[in-house]
Amino acid sequence: MADWDDLRIFLAVARAESLSGAGKLLKLDPATVGRRIGRLEEGMAVRLFTRSAQGYTLTVEGQRLLAHAARAEQAVAEAMEEVGSEGSGLTGQVRIGAPDGSANYLLPQIVAGICADHPGLEVQIVAQPRVFNLSKREADMAIAVSPPASGHLTVQKLTDYKLHLAASRDYLDRHPPIRSLDDLKQHRTIGYIQDLVFDKELDYQSEAGMEAVTLASNSVSVQFNWVRTGAGIAVVHDFAMSAAPGLVKILPDQVSLTRTFYLIRHPDDRRVERLNRFAELLAQGVRREVSRLEALA
């Protein structure tokens, strides 16, 4: 992008729906505003507004730009705000991206604990339905199931965790017993939507001897809820198991998967002390909570 400032005036024009209106807001001459919109359109090779004597109105391409420009605005505004006070305690906002398994069954407790110790701290958990692109800065740090392939990101191993086949006791009572992997074929199995598997580490099914799944979702949470309600059998995180009391592991000796959580951070942040401290607390919390929950499972 040539000049970020053009986005600022784009926003103003999109809101005012006129060059002159935007000019008033920006304390800039309408002519200047018009020229910069022109420059922006030229640079992006796209028509953002339809001109008329009544003003400027967004095109579809302009509409698409709007939300992103507004997000940029928010980042800028926060930047201006935050560069004020702030003492030595852990405060401010931290945004964590995480696959939805850990986001639902692991992080809530951990984050709540950290927040309790640091009143000024605000934590946001972004449950990701896909691999997190931290280089795009969607969050300050991210939990991932495999180290990032590309980009210069800082990686730190958090902990291993286990997964097993599981179903509700209720389901097992109502269906034929499972004594070997072959028996699985006669059961309803739950898993990822194959097209949407965002990380090969998540392709549990084949490793667990499940071929075609009959119930599929891209959301671990949805899968878990299916299992919970007795819809079938799925690969379940051990640390999630205790979130639904009726669950029992199936063939734990024959099917047992191990995966790893990594904490990914942006290298820029290595010099930001605040985030270093938070990352350390988070890492400790994840390790503690996984081992606690797996002991229960």
Place this chain on the structure above:
Amino acid sequence: MADWDDLRIFLAVARAESLSGAGKLLKLDPATVGRRIGRLEEGMAVRLFTRSAQGYTLTVEGQRLLAHAARAEQAVAEAMEEVGSEGSGLTGQVRIGAPDGSANYLLPQIVAGICADHPGLEVQIVAQPRVFNLSKREADMAIAVSPPASGHLTVQKLTDYKLHLAASRDYLDRHPPIRSLDDLKQHRTIGYIQDLVFDKELDYQSEAGMEAVTLASNSVSVQFNWVRTGAGIAVVHDFAMSAAPGLVKILPDQVSLTRTFYLIRHPDDRRVERLNRFAELLAQGVRREVSRLEALA
């Protein structure tokens, strides 16, 4: 903020740790880079870098700015990207903010359903531990438990939902029976951390006749997990109830709360057709799912 473009060069300097290095990246003269950093510091009345003959290094204030500037960069980059193709189908990224109750027990299924119908669609759920500030553009839309007090935001009522006192059957078996509100005093109760209640609509406790809670968290998910594991009694969303089979309502005739979900959007977006369509699907989904789950509870 005076000129957003200064943030772009700030980022380059922070990364290169020198004016000349940044100049190479930006194809700008080091002198220009230096002058613009100077201007930025003047505008914010803060020293971002410590100068030396070896280069520029961030001050603590500069560190704080870094993460925000990077987020702005991400927004800009996405903006440039997305303004390309995209057909008539529902595609692209949509970010939803939601209180963690709905984020955990309501949205996953709904969003998975919508995604299934629209392959090109990416949805992010931001589980908020506090009231969502949509005017700060943390998300494209947000679910809230009360209409926003300030700001010119678009509000749309989604649906009413119910809450009741609940505990696990297990817990009830092990403790004295509850026949009236007075009996509650002899039980362990779970609720919000009073200091951290971000919305008075969430102050269930007093309305439910619970005075001091003995187990508290700012996270509904954590509270729910306490209830599930038989730690005590709490106010629980009806639509979450079926997520843990062993739960039973307590005194449903005497204590019954009703709250409302609202969908909040930024007025800018009213002209963005893509988000309008998504919002409509989301609203339908929430209504359908709440009534389905409440029937089960």
Place this chain on the structure above:
DNA sequence: AAGGTGTTTTGCATTATTGCAAAGGCGAAC
């Protein structure tokens, strides 16, 4: 139908920003 008010657009003088080149410093290597 005609004039008034809002809009965008264009030409030109002014102003601000930029690039270049030289100067001044600090550290490392010879």
Place this chain on the structure above:
DNA sequence: GTTCGCCTTTGCAATAATGCAAAACACCTT
């Protein structure tokens, strides 16, 4: 100890961006 290389900083000319004023246009009111 001195020189070399890399950095920042400053002065000055070239360049680009801006504001102003006027023109062209559409719409609404009279």
